[in-house]
């Protein structure tokens with residue numbers, strides 16, 4: 001797949017992976033349709049895309065609202081025409097063991113952004129993607145492959161995302177639309193600064209310093225871009241992440257034990 005003069009819609013483009021991916025695509029001469037809630041930050045990403053050599057529009061969007069998702073896709077099509085790719089990247093995370101959760105709406109909030117937001121945007125973009133034989137990209141997580149303590153709602157939302165896009169990949173086989181599911185490990189963004197606690201509100205302080213083992217955003221985005229060009233079906237990041245998939249088949253209890261140990265040691269390191 002070539003990227004020059006192609007149009008990509010990216011949700012969650014005001015920060016982190018979505019922002020960096022937009023700028024990288026702009027450097028390749030792509031047109032970007034950028035979505036997130038924070039209008040000022042989104043405009044800044046659009047400006048950076050223009051400076052990088054691409055064209056870009058910012059469409060303030062809350063992906064939990066189906067009408068807003070429809071408006072986003074319509075704006076993209078009316079400004080640039082055919083959509084070559086939709087990157088469902090908007091996401092929020094949590095930090096609380098299930099037995100400490102006091103507000104169950106936490107689970108609904110995460111599901112609405114991470115899973116339903118992707119469903120809505122995909123629904124409205126599909127006719128244009130079919131016409132262009134385009135690419136659907138889901139930014140999931142290694143949490144879409146395994147259970148991870150303190151992240152039950154996030155893990156569930158990413159498993160839902162994985163199942164949804166795995167199904168679409170089969171349904172769309174005859175249409176020329178390809179589906180790529182991306183599963184990063186820890187990436188050095190500020191996602192953990194916005195993480196929700198057990199009461200459903202942002203904790204507003206990163207409880208864990210995972211930066212020592214996080215992949216850089218640049219590395220993450222380079223891998224995503226390469227997988228998009230190759231129209232791969234899956235991108236599971238890090239050798240540990242890929243090994244974990246195989247180990248889970250033969251020794252699942254051992255993988256659980258290693259995951260629990262890793263989360264415990266991170267908690268201790270951050271104290």
Ligand SMILES: NC(=O)c1ccc[n+]([C@@H]2O[C@H](COP(=O)([O-])OP(=O)(O)OC[C@H]3O[C@@H](n4cnc5c(N)ncnc54)[C@H](OP(=O)(O)O)[C@@H]3O)[C@@H](O)[C@H]2O)c1
Pocket residue numbers: 011012013014015016017018035036037038039041061062063064089090091092113117139140141142183184185186187188189190191192194
């Ligand atoms: N960082 C990691 O370690 C990591 C690892 C694996 C997977 N991921 C996944 O990668 C994706 C991007 O994460 P990131 O690390 O780049 O996070 P980030 O820096 O916190 O960025 C998240 C983006 O999602 C947007 N967003 C949140 N709620 C939204 C809503 N209701 N409507 C529209 N946009 C919304 C945010 O913009 P606004 O707040 O302006 O709306 C922001 O642009 C997420 O799906 C995440 O689950 C991240």
